[in-house]
Amino acid sequence: MLTFPNCKINIGLRITEKRSDGFHNLQSCFYPIGWSDVLELIPASEFSFVSSGLDIPGDPARNLCVRAYEFLRADFDLPPVHMHLHKIVPIGAGLGGGSSDAAFALKLLNERFSLGLTVGQLQDYARRLGSDCAFFVENKPAYCIEKGDVFREISLDLSGYFILLIYPNLAISTAEAYAGVRPRHPEVSLLEQLQTPIETWRDWIHNDFEDSLFPVYPVLGEIKQKLYELGALYASMSGSGSTVYGIFQAPVTVSNHLGRYNVWQGKL
Numbered sequence: 001m002l003t004f005p006n007c008k009i010n011i012g013l014r015i016t017e018k019r020s021d022g023f024h025n026l027q028s029c030f031y032p033i034g035w036s037d038v039l040e041l042i043p044a045s046e047f048s049f050v051s052s053g054l055d056i057p058g059d060p061a062r063n064l065c066v067r068a069y070e071f072l073r074a075d076f077d078l079p080p081v082h083m084h085l086h087k088i089v090p091i092g093a094g095l096g097g098g099s100s101d102a103a104f105a106l107k108l109l110n111e112r113f114s115l116g117l118t119v120g121q122l123q124d125y126a127r128r129l130g131s132d133c134a135f136f137v138e139n140k141p142a143y144c145i146e147k148g149d150v151f152r153e154i155s156l157d158l159s160g161y162f163i164l165l166i167y168p169n170l171a172i173s174t175a176e177a178y179a180g181v182r183p184r185h186p187e188v189s190l191l192e193q194l195q196t197p198i199e200t201w202r203d204w205i206h207n208d209f210e211d212s213l214f215p216v217y218p219v220l221g222e223i224k225q226k227l228y229e230l231g232a233l234y235a236s237m238s239g240s241g242s243t244v245y246g247i248f249q250a251p252v253t254v255s256n257h258l259g260r261y262n263v264w265q266g267k268l
């Protein structure tokens with residue numbers, strides 16, 4: 001069985017407070033994007049995992065796909081499988097690529113072996129694998145609060161727009177990025193701001209990680225500026241970086257300046 005774990009962008013990201021468990025509460029809109037990895041699952045005589053494509057730092061035995069399998073095996077009589085992950089979505093990119101792989105592995109195992117897990121149960125397993133992970137179970141636009149793993153309905157339909165993602169070959173650790181932010185409660189809720197026309201988002205929809213990361217990595221602000229020069233209606237860094245995206249009315253021709261980075265363009 002084959003599946004295509006896609007990534008997400010954050011539209012607005014407010015870090016509102018540090019929690020007693022060391023994590024942070026946030027407000028953000030998570031929006032699924034078509035840039036995807038490929039995950040294959042084949043029943044086998046013993047468990048194995050291989051990856052191809054982009055190098056994934058760390059021990060393959062700790063890969064989030066392997067951990068997803070192990071979490072389910074602890075509770076179900078799961079047969080051994082061979083898992084092959086072809087990694088395309090950049091890592092340390094603020095796109096939740098690893099979290100998506102994990103959520104899709106849970107969904108694939110649930111389906112292949114008829115485990116009968118509900119969406120809520122899959123989300124509970126996913127929450128244990130990463131704060132971003134539960135979002136990818138339903139994988140639809142959501143307003144996320146708390147650790148980013150509690151969801152509120154949002155009526156936000158960007159279909160018809162185009163998105164350009166620029167990953168400047170710079171891996172930023174999520175934990176490090178959180179360590180640099182100063183949490184604060186916003187006066188106006190992001191949920192309200194997201195109901196305004198996209199043309200006005202530039203004036204108030206903000207990713208709080210930009211404040212601490214743009215001074216350290218000036219290339220991020222330069223890319224955002226370039227995206228506006230190219231005609232973006234809205235541009236922002238995604239998550240804890242380093243991907244910067246622009247939302248456009250029509251497809252864009254990517255200049256040499258941006259073309260040297262890892263670039264993906266598609267429809268929203």
Ligand SMILES: C[C@@](CO)(OP(=O)(O)O)[C@H](O)COP(=O)(O)OP(=O)(O)OC[C@H]1O[C@@H](n2ccc(N)nc2=O)[C@H](O)[C@@H]1O
Nearest residue numbers: 023024094095096130131132147148174175178239240241
């Ligand atoms: C910043 C966000 C925004 O969407 O996305 P990415 O940039 O990773 O895509 C997420 O909050 C990232 O979620 P995720 O990548 O799953 O993080 P986790 O593995 O759960 O946690 C990694 C580390 O980030 C910090 N962390 C994460 C989430 C959170 N709400 N508060 C935190 O303080 C903690 O230090 C934690 O040890």
Ligand SMILES: Nc1ncnc2c1ncn2[C@@H]1O[C@H](COP(=O)(O)OP(=O)(O)O)[C@@H](O)[C@H]1O
Nearest residue numbers: 057058063064091092093094095096097098099
């Ligand atoms: N399948 C996977 N894909 C990407 N990263 C993974 C995977 N499994 C474990 N990791 C680890 O997760 C971290 C990056 O996670 P990722 O979700 O890609 O980051 P970000 O959300 O910042 O883009 C890396 O430290 C990497 O070693």
